[in-house]
Structure formats: C-alpha cells, structure tokens
Amino acid sequence: MTDTQSHGVLPSQGIAEMINDDAITLSHPADSDQIQPASLDLRLGDRAWRVRASFLPGERRTMAQRLPDFAMHEIDLKQGTVLEKGCVYLVELREALALPGNVSAIANAKSSTGRLDLFTRLITDGATEFDRVEAGYRGPLYAEISPRSFSVLARPGLRLNQIRFHRGRAALTDSELSALHDDVRLVDGPAHIDDGLGFSVDLDRGKDAIVGYRAKPHTGLIDLDKLGHYAIPDFWEEVRAPEGRIILDPGAFYILVSREAVHVPPDYAAEMAPYLAMVGEFRVHYAGFFDPGFGHSATGGTGSRGVLEVRCHEAPFALEHGQIVGRLVYERMSERPDRLYGADLKSNYQGQSLKLSKHFRG
Template sequence: MNAGVLPCQAIRSLVADGSIAADPPITDTQIQPASLDLRLGSCAYRVRASFLAGGGQAVTDRLREFSMHQIDLESGAVLEKGCVYVVPLQERLDLPGDLRAVANAKSSTGRLDLLTRTITDGGTEFDRVPPGYRGPLYAEICPRSFSVLVRPGMALNQIRFRRGSAVLDDSELRALHDAEGLVDTAPVIEDGLGFSVDLAPRDGPVGYRARPHTGVVDLGRIGAYKAADFWDALPADRERLILDPGAFYILVSRESVTIPPDHAAEMAPYLAVAGEFRVHYAGFFDPGFGHSAAGGTGSRGVLEVRCHEAPFVLEHGQIVGRLVYERMTERPDALYGAALKSNYQGQRLKLGKQFY
C-alpha cells in the first residue's frame, strides 16, 4: 500500500469496516478531502488544568482527578473565556496497526482563538494518535479571546490518517513548485515552504486584533455577528505592526498558496527564535486549496498570531511560518473548493464565518 495521507474515499472505507465508529453515525458532511470532522458529545467537564492521560491511564481516570463540574450541552452551553474544558467526542477509533492519526483545529476554530486539542487514553502528546489506537477521543477546549456557545454535534477539530511517511524533502518540494507553482512569489524552501506576512495591503485593513471585552459567540450562527463588535481593524502603518503581549491577531500571508490535488499540507509551528509570538492554531491545508482544478487561483494563508512575553515588531515580508507538504495515498474523489462549498477557497484576509 502507498504511504501518505488517506483521502476521503479511504476514510469512508474506515467507517464502513468499523475502524472509525460514532454515535450518532458519521455523516457525509463530516468527511473532508483529507480529514474527518470530529463532533462534540453531549457534555463537557470544566477542569482545573490542562492534562494528558499519560501512559497506561484513561482520560476518565484523569477527569476524576481534575474535573470541577459537569456541564450538559444538549440545550447549548457557554464555555467561558480563560477556562479549560474536556468534551468527549462522538467518534471513537479502532485503527489498524499501519495507520496513525494527527488532529488539528478547524479553520473557523483557530480564527476565534479557540484553543482546541485532541487527547486520547494513554496519550503522551496532544493531537497525536498512535498506530493501532483503540478507544475514545476527547477535545480539550480553552477559549482564549471570546466565550463561545456550543452544542452537541458541532465540529471544532478534525483528524487526518496517515500510513507511513510521505513528507516531501526540499528537493521534491522545489520540483513540485516548478510543476505546480505552489506560491506566486519566489519560493523560500527550507524544511518546508516558507511564507511571509502581508503588512502592505492594497486596500482595507492590514489585519484584526481581538477586542478584550465582548459578548458570547454562538458557533452555530453563521454571518451573525458584526466584526467591529469583536475585532479592531488595524490600518496599514509603515509596513510594520507592533504585537502586544497577550493579544490575538488575524493577519494574512503575502503569498497565494496552492495545494495540488494529490498532496496535502500542514502549517508547522514556527521556531521561537524568530520572535516572541506564535503563528498557527489551525494547520491543515486540504488537496485542492487554491488549485485551479478545484476552482482556485491561489489562496492566501490566514495567520492566527498570538504575542507572548514582550512586544514584538513584525515587518512586511517577514517569514513567519512554513508549510510541510506530503503525498496523498491517492487523489481524493472530492477536492477542497466550490463543489464542497468550502468557506475559504480564494480567500484573502478573512475572519471566521460567524462574522460579517
């Protein structure tokens, strides 16, 4: 069998043979070109601190130790800013020994500064599921900028399945760029495809900064909230931006990015030596993102940026992240784009789908 990321048709096969199960059953809308959306269950646990289960321990054992109280989500419940919650997911896994998985926040989740990570029984890392894992899945959720209202069945994170390793090295990545034009600028290739921040827009704001005191965001309401009630638009200022410690920003890449149909990509965490800030909460880029075969002409990468201990000057064109490309085991039978009503095909600077 080919090494690489499993496409949507292979995920359907995993559902059919019981390797992925759920109650209620998995729906077609959960299956993306190279990932599966994971749904919240019917309750949440407010916990004293973030945790990993650790080798040989179940998440339920750790919940008995750290849980403060249980919350019923059936009628909708607010997860408060600054608090940590653990929510059992509706999906569970019984993976074959040659498959492992990695999870990440969905795009709209990251754009809300909603830290969401997957934990498993016996897990020693967030968002990593070892080969042959058999057991339940849980989401750890920590709203950082806005309190949010959630209900059972909402999908905040997603999971990819991999067989072996098919990450492209730098020479393979250069060849793929020559064939496909992965970015619309001269590529910076070193342990992945580098991308930089755009702080010189032709029109409109350079980005957005989350306002510190706002109302609740109901995650199920699309296009329901006025952006200015939750975000401060940032005007262009000499092609630089001073990041404030503790603040959360939505910015955009200078490059337009393309993901060919037979590849997937993941935004890798950027090295701390570049500055006291973090880029990326939602890191999956699906096959077809920005690609002409899926109705795209290149799409900017939206950057979710949080500054840490000290103010930091970000300059126009500064490298802030990198995309790691890997092969699919086969081309998906559905690509990211207009046919799937994908929210961010052809995007430029764009907030989450809850805002207008």
C-alpha cells in the same frame, strides 16, 4: 488495509472505508459533509467537564482514570452551554477509533475554530502528546477546549477540530518540494524552501488599508451555530500598517494574512508547521490543515492566501511586511481524493484573502 497499500495521507474515500470497517466508530450517523478531502471533522458529544488545568492521561492511563484528579464539575451540552473565556474544558467526542497497526493520525483545529482564538486539542487514552494518535490506537477521543478571546455557546455535534490519517511516510523532503514547485508552482512568488515552504506576512496592502484585525478584550458571547451573524466591529479592531510594520502587544490575538498565494495540488495535502521560537515572540496559526485542491485553479482558486492566527507572547514584537513567519509542510496523498477543496464541497475559504471566521458578516 495492508502494508502493500500506498504510503501517504488517507483520502476521503479511504476515510469512508475506515468508517465502513469500524476502524472509525460513530455514536451518531455521520454528517453529510463530515468527511473532508484529507481529514475527518470531529464532533462534540453530549458530556463535558470543566477542568482546573490542561492535562494528559499519560502512558497506560485512561481519561476516565485521570478525570477525578482534575474535573471541577460535569456539564450536559445538550441544551447548549457557555464555554467561558480563560477556562479549560474537556469534551467527549462522537467518534472513536480502532486503527490498524499501520495507520496513525494527527489532529488540528478547523479554520473557523482557529480564527476565533478557540484553542482546541485532541486527547486519547494513554496520550503523552496532544493531537497525536499512535498507530493501532483503540479507544475514545476527547477534545480539550480553551476559549482565549471570546466566550462561546457550544452544543453537541459542533465540529471544532479535525483528524488526518497517515500510512507510512507522507512528508515531502525539501528536494521533493522544490521539484513539485518547479512542476506546478506552489506559491505565486519566490519559493523559500527550508524544512518546508516558508511564507511571509502581508502588511503592505495600500495606504490606509486594513491589514488585519485584533480581538477586542471585552465582548459579547458567540453562538457557534450562528453563521454570518455577528458585526465585525463588536468583536474586532481594525489593524493598519502605514509604514509596513505593526507592533504586536503581549497577550493580544491578531488575524493577519500571508503575502503569498498558496496552492495545494490535488495529489497533496499540507500542514502549517508548529511555531518556532527563533521566528519571534509569537505563535502563528492554530489551525494548520490545508486540503488537496486549496487554491487550485481547477477547483475555483487561483492560489489562496493563508490566514494567520497570531498571538504575541512575552514581549512586544515588531512585525515587518514580508517577514517570514512560518512554513508549510507538504505531504503526498496515498491516492487522489474523490472530492477536492472548493470543487465538490461548500468550501468557505477557497480563493480567500484576509478573512475572519464564517460567524461574522461581511
């Protein structure tokens, strides 16, 4: 890769090239669907540690150097291990990096991970931030995992987070975003563009309709390999909003949905921006990547709602229908991917509305 190549998010074929060039190394052969249109799924390795606190290695320090300060015991994942709610774990990943000097990366939880309130972050050697990989990084990758609502059963090979690679500036300015919306319409209603594309919450879905779900505080275990297996009422309470309003309880976790149907054209990707304190006493969306083709009509979508993973913090908060709760930052691809969300992949959430993770029936 050279500096003469286009700036932007690297597409699926660029990620495959990085694997062939050993810029991404794999301790096990790649899964057939591991490469996504604009990201690479990361897989849990065999070793994990229960740690007493979340931590970062710090500049010029490796994870191996810091682990003795925090590790409580080592865990062999090969037979399957329960990751308990409220605990923090560190897991080696099957992927490592030897990035070129002009390529950086950012990581995020996968959609199903966020919808289980399974807080997952990427860590590198020398890291001073979570989920960020500096250009030119060479070394191993680790996932910090902290189940918040449900204890889970995990095994090697599970894909809980994903990584997106950037070359140069990728994010669109507001003027560029406005021009793109005028050209292809990014949402099905008015476009609220201010440091990204704003989106609001849908709490008016009809009389007595379910507007969301709230995680039950005491539930059974979720085996992350079992898809379409669990009954919704065993883990979730239905949320209704007859007056177009709900009050979020501190510490509770909710699955809600955006009022807008979102569209990500094939030559672009998007990311849910970090929580802003001025929005309210809650955090929206742990899983923030939207792939090229999400909600795109040519790939089986007519706009797809954004599913919102919401956790309330210090004080009860009244959330109103149509309230702006977050924003999407659109990024240009360095080139169009050779596969698109919903078209060439078994995409679980194309054309979605309110939807729990793929582990639940119905």
